[in-house]
Amino acid sequence: MAITQASLQAIKAAPLSTVVEALGGKLKRVGHEFVTQCLWHEDTNPSLTINDQKGFCFCHVCREGGDILDYVQKRNGMNMRDAAEVVASIHGIVLETNDEDSEQAKLRRIEISKNLAKVEKTQEIFRNNWKSPEAEPFRAIWTGRFLTTEASREFEIGYSFSGEFASRITIPIRDYKGRLVGWTGRATKKDQLAKYKNSADSNIFHKKMLIFNEPRGLEAAREAGCLVFVEGHLDVISMWQAGIRNAVAMQGTGAPDASTLKRLARSVKNFVLCFDGDAGGQKAAEQFISVAGPMASAGDININIVTLPDGKDPDEIIRDGEDLYSYIAAAPSWLDWIIDTWASSLDKENASMITEVERRLRQLIDKLQSKALRAHYIDKASRILAKSDKEAEKISKQWGNSEIQQKAKTWTPRSPHDVRLAAERRLIRIYIHRPEKREELRPLVENISNPALIWLWERLKDLEGLSTIDLTPHSVMAVVAVSEPHYMQQLRTLIRPNVPIDDDEGVLLHLRGILDAG
Ligand SMILES: [Zn+2]
Known part of the structure; x- marks a missing residue:
């Protein structure tokens, strides 16, 4: 059930500022634009500029942003389809869909409602x-x-x-x-x-995909900066009553599935596990990590784990008048938690146990994307495995060397988004430098998607419309020099009037391939 192009256009043309406000964001008017809190970085000072005429938002700090659907997807952790429904309901737009539903899908929807x-x-x-x-x-x-x-x-x-x-x-x-x-x-x-x-x-x-208190808890988590997982529904309610409103509980036993975690991670990056302080709680944390660990290793989310004392659950801590929040604030990262858990039961005289723990630690630590984090945990793990400082140094050195060799072999391809952005920048650069190619390039340039480049493209068209000034690299530089700082930062390295450009047919063909692919 795809949304029609006409409906999509109506949605993208709707004022973004109204949607920001309807979803609880605060707006400040600056000239013909607004600023609000950025959703893409931890923003204390509103940095996200909203331009209703152009239909996009842009953060001059982290350089993220996008159109109205990007904003709602990020804000509510939704896919595009759901985001379109949200915008449609706020603006009273009737969403039309392309294809006739199959009879089965129609019946299913009737059944669901x-x-x-x-x-x-x-x-x-x-x-x-x-x-x-x-x-x-x-x-x-x-x-x-x-x-x-x-x-x-x-x-x-x-x-x-x-x-x-x-x-x-x-x-x-x-x-x-x-x-x-x-x-x-x-x-x-x-x-x-x-x-x-x-x-x-x-x-x-669908038990596996349901998270108790998700809408309310996520809303508070965006403010608090983290989402707290507890085991029981009554823990969530008790915490809500105690003013800790960013808590949720899993509906099923065991860990939520990966798609559920990804949905949550679109709204919040920091997860805190605050399970009961008993064997069951420890097992629940281990299960959670078995699903969420890969996302944490890749740096997509952070997980911290609270250890509650004496078999207590969060509700009991609150009822005993203890400060649950101080436990949450002091929670160690998941890797520290695992290493400490294993270390506490490690017998340093037992060689086969040491070998096994080292193998498992390597599996975890070598997967960390951040080099600094890897170095930190290699050091920590080495000290736990070794009997002396000297031995620890030796283990750490060997481990570090072997992992450098492994890393040298891996190569991370650029994301499609980065490839496209680079192509769009090259395209605009050729357009500015090569007047004889402009007619040919114009249809391609009309399809660029990066907000800063779209802004520049509008200015280029203005320049072309003026009879008094020619569009040259130098005249474009003059335009960029008086633009807003966040555009200037991105555009001044683009034009470079005195640097020769590379625009043979091969390059153009390459760009066309990337840009036509969407
Ligand atoms: Zn930002």
């Missing part, structure tokens, strides 16, 4: 049950845990007298879009088989 409506309706019943006099003993379980009426209202807590969740307190589960899709039911009686019970998996309830 039926189920969603059914869940909403049942939720209303659960909520009313909760407020009824008959539910008083069960509300007492809630208040007995020091949970407030405000928290029960915020999390839409309910009660079920019969059916699937009979005699259970119901905690509604919303998906990442905020749609109510099911419940977790907590037992109220000792003889109930499972303490917690989930809605059965269905076309709206």
Whole structure:
């Protein structure tokens, strides 16, 4: 179901500033533009310039930015399709889709909306049950845990007298879009088989992909700079009540799957695992790392792991009047946590154990993308494996040498985005330097996508329209010299009036290949 070109154009033409505000961003007007907080770097001083006329945003600090859909995708951690729906609903644009849906897809969508409506309706019943006099003993379980009426209202807590969740307190589960899709039911009686019970998996309830409190928790995580994972839903609610609102819990047991983590990582890079301080909590952390470790090694996310004392869970820490936040703030990185965990049970007299731990450490540490981090952890691991400082130095040296040789062999290709940007820059440079090629190049230049280059292209067209000034490298330099600083930085190295350019047919063919490929 692709969105039509016309709908996409309507969306891209809609004012970005309105969307920024609707999604909770603060705007400051500067001339005919706005500035707001950048989403691509940790921005304390609003650095993202929004230009509604040109339909894009650009950060002069980290040089990221894009159009209205890029902004919403980044802001809400969504794919393009979902972002388009958000813009459409804010601006009242009707989204048209290209192709006729297959009969099956249509039926599936009808089925999904039926189920969603059914869940909403049942939720209303659960909520009313909760407020009824008959539910008083069960509300007492809630208040007995020091949970407030405000928290029960915020999390839409309910009660079920019969059916699937009979005699259970119901905690509604919303998906990442905020749609109510099911419940977790907590037992109220000792003889109930499972303490917690989930809605059965269905076309709206996919346990592995659901994160309890995701919409609310992510919103707060963007402010706080990190997302805290806990084991229990009641931990999340208890933390919310204590003012720690960036917490979520996994819906299923074990780790969330990689696609779920990637979805979260579009909004927040720092994950903190705050699992129970017992063997189960340690196992949960290990499972989480087995899925998220590769993303952390690549530098896409950071994971820190809290160790809570004496088998306590976050809710108990809060109820004991301890400061849970200080545990979160002091959490070591996942690699330190693993190394320390292994080190604590390492017998330095046991040679085969040392060999095995070294092998596992190498597997982890050699995958780190950052050279500085690798050096740091090679040093740390060597000291743990060795019996003396001297031996540690030897291990570290050997390890460092072998990994330098390995690294020399690997070559990272440039991303398609970088390749395209380089091609667009070369194209504009040829356009400026070679008047005789301009007619031929014009259609290609019309398709450039980099905001700074689009800005320059608009100025070039202005220049061409003037009869008093010729478009030459020097006249373009003069235009760039008075542009805003963030454009100037990127453009002044582009024009270089006195440096000869390379524009034979081979180069043009190469550029055409890259730019036509989209
Ligand atoms: Zn930025």
